[in-house]
Amino acid sequence: MAWFKRSKDNIASDTQKRDVPDGTWIKCPECSEMMHKMQWESNMYLCTKCGHHFRIGSEEYFKILLDEDSFKEMDKKLRSVDPLNFEDTKPYKTRINDTMKSTDLSDAIRTGTGKINSIDVVICCMDFGFIGGSMGSVVGEKISRAIDKAIKTKYPLLIISSSGGARMMEGAISLMQLAKTSTKLAKLNEEKIPYISILTNPTTGGSTASFSMLGDLNIAEPKALIAFAGPRVVKQATGKDLPPGFQRAEFLLEHGFIDFIVNRKDMKDKLTQLLKLICN
Amino acid sequence: MALQNYLDFEKPILDLEQKIAEMRSMSDKFDISSEINKLEYKVNILRKDIFEKLTPWQIVQLARHPERPYTLDYIYLMTNNFTELHGDRYYGDDKAIVGGFANLGDKPVMIIGQQKGRDTKSNIYRNFGMPNPEGYRKALRLMKLAEKFNRPVITLIDTPGAFPGIEAEERGQAEAIARNLIEMSNLHVPIIVVIIGEGASGGALGIGIGDRVLMLQYCWYSVISPESCSSILWRSWDYKEQAADALKLTSKDMLRFKIIDRIIDEPVGGAHRNHKEAAEILKKALLEELDGVSKIKKDKLLDNRIKKFGEMGFWKD
Ligand SMILES: [Zn+2]
Numbered sequence: 001m002a003w004f005k006r007s008k009d010n011i012a013s014d015t016q017k018r019d020v021p022d023g024t025w026i027k028c029p030e031c032s033e034m035m036h037k038m039q040w041e042s043n044m045y046l047c048t049k050c051g052h053h054f055r056i057g058s059e060e061y062f063k064i065l066l067d068e069d070s071f072k073e074m075d076k077k078l079r080s081v082d083p084l085n086f087e088d089t090k091p092y093k094t095r096i097n098d099t100m101k102s103t104d105l106s107d108a109i110r111t112g113t114g115k116i117n118s119i120d121v122v123i124c125c126m127d128f129g130f131i132g133g134s135m136g137s138v139v140g141e142k143i144s145r146a147i148d149k150a151i152k153t154k155y156p157l158l159i160i161s162s163s164g165g166a167r168m169m170e171g172a173i174s175l176m177q178l179a180k181t182s183t184k185l186a187k188l189n190e191e192k193i194p195y196i197s198i199l200t201n202p203t204t205g206g207s208t209a210s211f212s213m214l215g216d217l218n219i220a221e222p223k224a225l226i227a228f229a230g231p232r233v234v235k236q237a238t239g240k241d242l243p244p245g246f247q248r249a250e251f252l253l254e255h256g257f258i259d260f261i262v263n264r265k266d267m268k269d270k271l272t273q274l275l276k277l278i279c280n
Numbered sequence: 281m282a283l284q285n286y287l288d289f290e291k292p293i294l295d296l297e298q299k300i301a302e303m304r305s306m307s308d309k310f311d312i313s314s315e316i317n318k319l320e321y322k323v324n325i326l327r328k329d330i331f332e333k334l335t336p337w338q339i340v341q342l343a344r345h346p347e348r349p350y351t352l353d354y355i356y357l358m359t360n361n362f363t364e365l366h367g368d369r370y371y372g373d374d375k376a377i378v379g380g381f382a383n384l385g386d387k388p389v390m391i392i393g394q395q396k397g398r399d400t401k402s403n404i405y406r407n408f409g410m411p412n413p414e415g416y417r418k419a420l421r422l423m424k425l426a427e428k429f430n431r432p433v434i435t436l437i438d439t440p441g442a443f444p445g446i447e448a449e450e451r452g453q454a455e456a457i458a459r460n461l462i463e464m465s466n467l468h469v470p471i472i473v474v475i476i477g478e479g480a481s482g483g484a485l486g487i488g489i490g491d492r493v494l495m496l497q498y499c500w501y502s503v504i505s506p507e508s509c510s511s512i513l514w515r516s517w518d519y520k521e522q523a524a525d526a527l528k529l530t531s532k533d534m535l536r537f538k539i540i541d542r543i544i545d546e547p548v549g550g551a552h553r554n555h556k557e558a559a560e561i562l563k564k565a566l567l568e569e570l571d572g573v574s575k576i577k578k579d580k581l582l583d584n585r586i587k588k589f590g591e592m593g594f595w596k597d
Binding site for chain 2: 075077080081083084086088089138140167170173174177178180187205210211212238242243246251
């Protein structure tokens with residue numbers, strides 16, 4: 001599916017440390033504003049001038065959303081294997097190992113429990129920096145176990161998506177992770193445990209066509225790209241010009257697929273308010 | 281059956297078959313039966329040789345064979361009293377997904393599948409078997425009807441993918457597929473899924489959750505087509521054969537990965553060589569499977585279904 005559509009960004013992401021740029025000065029890609037890194041970090045990785053939401057990883061999201069020291073990571077040792085013995089221009093095994101080294105991550109998602117203003121939650125956050133946030137067996141299994149945890153503890157479930165879709169190097173097995181996560185969500189739904197899906201830039205392909213769209217509430221960050229087929233694929237398939245703002249969070253809100261858009265700065269407060277409204 | 285369209289690797293078989301047919305037409309004038317027998321022996325060996333050594337790419341080509349039976353062919357050949365139902369009740373009637381009640385043997389069932397066209401005109405009408413969101417929503421509506429009237433569901437998968445169009449995105453292609461995945465997981469009647477041709481990605485899986493998943497012998501099932509995989513990972517369209525190898529997309533691979541439960545054999549030379557026989561084989565298998573799932577209690581059925589998909593994948597802990 002589609003994580004690969006911005007191939008320069010992701011396949012080459014082996015060299016990039018998570019999604020947060022290095023260097024002391026940060027330039028906004030939207031308005032070219034120069035910011036000091038500390039200034040930018042304390043602004044929750046938003047442009048201080050135009051509010052552009054930079055892509056961040058699980059480490060940063062957990063820091064933003066969870067009460068200090070409340071995060072307890074689950075299933076840290078889960079690792080991808082190479083069931084297909086897949087090789088394109090590079091063996092999948094090598095790709096995984098290289099990416100693990102360059103990102104300090106074990107796969108494209110981290111899961112655990114934590115507290116949001118003292119409210120217990122099960123939380124999952126994807127890392128786009130790990131092979132384009134692609135969903136293979138490990139992502140599927142970690143989400144599946146997080147759902148089990150939510151069922152067991154009755155804590156609400158939060159999943160922060162940032163994904164190019166299913167991981168091609170696991171072929172149909174990665175496709176089955178759409179089925180796996182959705183069937184488990186069916187069970188969570190039966191138990192009437194809330195699931196809030198937070199869609200960030202970008203959420204496309206297999207993730208969107210499964211768990212990311214299945215929140216009791218779907219929330220997006222401003223201007224996040226949210227799609228089944230990415231814009232490049234749609235343009236190629238139809239040969240048509242895409243309407244302005246196509247597949248951005250505001251577009252999805254207008255078409256009825258997300259409940260509301262929240263600025264990252266307000267996310268923790270908004271989630272607290274919501275959780276109090278829907279949890280006992 | 282003379283084929284209008286054939287694949288490169290089918291050509292030597294078809295040439296020999298044609299020669300045999302020509303000799304047969306002369307055999308009332310001359311006694312050439314021993315030569316015919318010799319040629320028949322030869323064509324059998326040749327066919328066996330070619331079909332036993334099919335490459336994954338050749339299997340992809342067979343799955344897309346323009347003369348392969350499609351969903352409606354199977355429905356008409358396998359069932360009686362098929363009553364096609366239309367529309368998702370929200371937006372429209374997607375021609376790339378068909379479905380309705382029918383009798384399979386003496387069993388009333390709901391049967392749903394993606395539908396391709398056979399020529400340019402019908403392919404445009406069927407959108408080349410690429411559903412829009414309303415197709416998945418129609419499929420779900422029919423499944424809910426089946427649940428209400430306690431009829432098992434059979435889905436037939438044959439699609440090059442969900443349609444990547446502007447309107448499809450606007451109307452929530454991802455949501456429509458995701459919704460089907462969660463709803464099919466919790467549908468209180470048995471579901472039997474059969475991959476009858478192409479099983480391309482989310483567009484295929486959108487009707488692909490079931491208690492039993494069967495796959496015809498010469499089909500492919502994967503997260504992406506070999507062509508797209510080639511263009512993305514090799515940055516060129518020229519590596520589709522390597523991509524087909526790498527993706528491990530054949531029915532044998534699917535059985536090995538426990539993604540399917542059973543491979544359904546195709547007639548000699550592929551389902552396109554004998555639609556009637558292909559349908560008979562599939563019908564027999566479906567009746568066996570229906571018999572099996574109908575004996576499972578409802579609660580157990582759903583638990584098993586969630587467990588089945590919940591266990592899919594390979595990792596180390
Ligand atoms: Zn800016």
